[in-house]
Structure formats: structure tokens, C-alpha cells
Amino acid sequence: MNQPFHIMMLGVGNGFIKSTYHNNALIETQGKRYLVDCGSLAWQSLHDIGLGFDDIEGIFITHLHYDHCGGLDEAALYGAYAANRRMKLWIPEPLKGLLWEHCLRGTLENVVDHKLALEDYFDVQWVEEGESFSFVPQSVNAAVPAIEASCSSLSAHWIQTLHVPSKFSCSLVLNNRFFYSADMQPDKELLVELSRQGVEVFYHETCFGHNAVHSAFEELCQYPEEIRRCMYLMHYGEAPRDLTESDLQGMKLLRQHEWLTW
Ligand SMILES: O=c1ccn([C@@H]2O[C@H](COP(=O)(O)O)[C@@H](O)[C@H]2O)c(=O)[nH]1
Numbered sequence: 001m002n003q004p005f006h007i008m009m010l011g012v013g014n015g016f017i018k019s020t021y022h023n024n025a026l027i028e029t030q031g032k033r034y035l036v037d038c039g040s041l042a043w044q045s046l047h048d049i050g051l052g053f054d055d056i057e058g059i060f061i062t063h064l065h066y067d068h069c070g071g072l073d074e075a076a077l078y079g080a081y082a083a084n085r086r087m088k089l090w091i092p093e094p095l096k097g098l099l100w101e102h103c104l105r106g107t108l109e110n111v112v113d114h115k116l117a118l119e120d121y122f123d124v125q126w127v128e129e130g131e132s133f134s135f136v137p138q139s140v141n142a143a144v145p146a147i148e149a150s151c152s153s154l155s156a157h158w159i160q161t162l163h164v165p166s167k168f169s170c171s172l173v174l175n176n177r178f179f180y181s182a183d184m185q186p187d188k189e190l191l192v193e194l195s196r197q198g199v200e201v202f203y204h205e206t207c208f209g210h211n212a213v214h215s216a217f218e219e220l221c222q223y224p225e226e227i228r229r230c231m232y233l234m235h236y237g238e239a240p241r242d243l244t245e246s247d248l249q250g251m252k253l254l255r256q257h258e259w260l261t262w
Pocket residue numbers: 013014015016065067164183211212213214
């Protein structure tokens with residue numbers, strides 16, 4: 001049996017809004033904490049709730065926009081020069097090379113200190129699409145036999161989803177029953193198929209108003225009712241003031257810094 005886990009949105013905003021920060025999540029399982037995405041406001045959001053680098057075991061990155069990976073520079077430098085720890089990173093294989101060359105190298109390359117690659121700052125695990133990996137505390141791993149450790153872990157795998165055409169982006173599935181869209185355009189067929197496969201909870205991005213690279217709320221309202229009832233919305237920033245519960249059509253709005261358990 002997979003472990004239940006706690007999840008809190010560090011922000012429910014898009015890349016521009018300041019009041020509700022970025023669409024990143026904090027996950028806690030067996031007393032250890034992990035990030036799904038680490039945007040440029042992630043460390044501020046963690047600081048707001050009394051947490052910091054030392055409280056985070058590892059980070060999964062869905063795509064290379066600053067509101068999803070812009071906090072990695074800070075994690076790298078803090079890990080190297082303040083905490084003396086390389087943060088665990090799970091990165092989708094298609095981002096190999098890109099994350100360092102296109103995002104981080106300009107800030108982090110340090111020839112004098114022999115820091116020339118992503119691995120000089122992070123404990124990196126490259127993950128293929130569909131490959132199962134575990135958010136498992138190291139101590140739990142070491143203390144129990146492998147078979148028990150795998151049963152008590154929080155299992156994860158990623159699937160490619162469409163956000164900005166021509167740029168890689170993915171969503172995350174936890175314990176084969178929880179879907180986390182990250183940023184994506186609407187894909188009703190995918191959600192219907194995941195529901196058929198046993199996914200029971202959908203954390204889904206949205207925006208109020210049309211947006212070419214996101215899932216407009218109006219589009220999500222067209223999804224089957226049995227899916228909508230399982231949908232928890234994020235990335236919306238600030239909901240319209242006059243939005244009522246019946247407008248939500250069974251969907252729920254996630255709130256920043258609120259824990260839920262699944
Ligand atoms: O390729 C792109 C990237 C971004 N946008 C617009 O920018 C805002 C903020 O982006 P986030 O993905 O929320 O960080 C988004 O709402 C889009 O309007 C875009 O159009 N194309």
C-alpha cells in the first residue's frame with residue numbers, strides 16, 4: 001500500500017501575479033518534505049510559513065519556466081555555500097542538458113570552485129516518461145527491507161502534457177491515483193483515460209479568461225461531471241469576486257498554504 005501524503009500549494013498564481021505567488025507545491029510524506037517545481041518565489045513562500053532549504057529533501061521539475069524552476073539557482077548556491085548539501089533533484093530526461101545549458105549555467109558555472117555541471121550542485125536523478133520513482137526518505141530506505149520500503153513509499157511518474165508548443169512540459173501522477181497537471185493546455189481525453197485507470201484526484205491548473213497555453217476555466221466546465229467533482233483548481237491567481245460555488249460546477253479552488261491529505 002502506498003503512503004498517504006500531505007500537499008500544500010506554495011502559490012496558486014501564474015507567472016505574473018504577485019499576490020498568490022507561483023504554481024508550486026509542497027509535499028510531505030513520512031515527515032519529509034519535497035517540492036513539485038521551484039519557481040523564483042518558492043523560497044519566499046516557504047519562508048512565509050517558517051520553512052527553508054534545510055526542510056526540503058528534494059525537488060521535481062515539470063518544465064523550464066522561471067515560475068517553475070527559477071528558484072533552483074538559489075537552492076544550488078545555498079546548498080553549496082551555506083548548507084553543504086546537494087539537494088536531491090528529479091528531472092524528466094527530455095530536460096537533460098537544457099536545464100543546465102539554458103537555465104542555470106550562466107549563474108552557477110564556477111571554474112575556480114570546479115562547479116561545471118548540474119551534478120556539482122545537485123544529486124540528480126533523470127527520470128524517463130512513465131518510469132516510477134519514489135519520494136522516499138533516505139532513513140526509511142536504509143532502515144527497512146526494499147520490499148517494505150517500496151510499499152511504504154510515495155510513488156510517482158510523469159507524463160508529457162502540452163503547455164507551450166515546442167517546449168517540453170509534463171504532469172505528475174502520485175500513487176497512481178493523484179494527478180498534478182502543472183501548467184498545461186486542456187486535455188479532456190487524458191483526464192478521462194486517467195480516471196478510467198484509477199486516478200481519483202486531479203490538481204488542475206486553470207485561468208479565468210482565455211489563454212493560449214493554459215486551461216481556461218470555461219473549458220474545464222465542459223469536462224464530464226464525474227471528473228469535475230474530482231478536480232481541485234490551481235494557477236488561477238485571484239478568482240473573480242462574484243464567483244459562486246455553483247459557478248465552480250463541482251470543482252474546488254485550492255488555497256495557498258492550505259494542507260490537504262490524499
Ligand atoms: O509561451 C508562453 C509563455 C507565457 N505566456 C503567457 O504568460 C503568462 C504567464 O505564464 P505562466 O505559464 O503562467 O507562467 C501566461 O498566462 C500566458 O498568458 C504565453 O502566452 N506563452
